[in-house]
Amino acid sequence: MPGGMIDEGESCRECAVRELFEETNQKAERICFNGLMKFNLLNGKTEYGALYSAGILETGELTKNDAALEIAYWNGKDDFHNINEIDKTLLDYYKEP
Template structure:
């Protein structure tokens, strides 16, 4: 595994973060640090990118994706979790905003793969 993604739910809505560099809404997540497990990376990336700290994250599956700039396949661990009371979001160097998205509604600038993963991990 090279990266982890998190599908986090609160009251029927899924957490999305707005990536400053890609100018798109996406699921929180990122690359594993050396010696870090996929689950540890999921918790770390979720907190770094959104400020959220759920008690647990459950393994939901794995995905293989083509990373075009590096011309290679990457393998992603996907985790899902739930929270009752979201913590406030503070913008950071990577993420400009966060929102709780209703998958039944359109969201401009949402990566299709992130939307599909949210639908697969209800």
């Protein structure tokens, strides 16, 4: 799941659009603010972030890069392996019962 830090002078929304493109080569046609998140990580660290979802009308080629070593589509049901703690928690949250 794309994510990252806000660049100087950038809004949260602009950051979400930029990170989506940088990490997946996809252009958001519409973007929706879903809320704020707070994660208490297993290492004791707490992280905060803004959570956005994006609509993509035309899927571009998925391109691996320094920020995305592995890219995959998720069907909303199957488990992923080798995924970081924050992304796993977000996927579990959106996973259908």
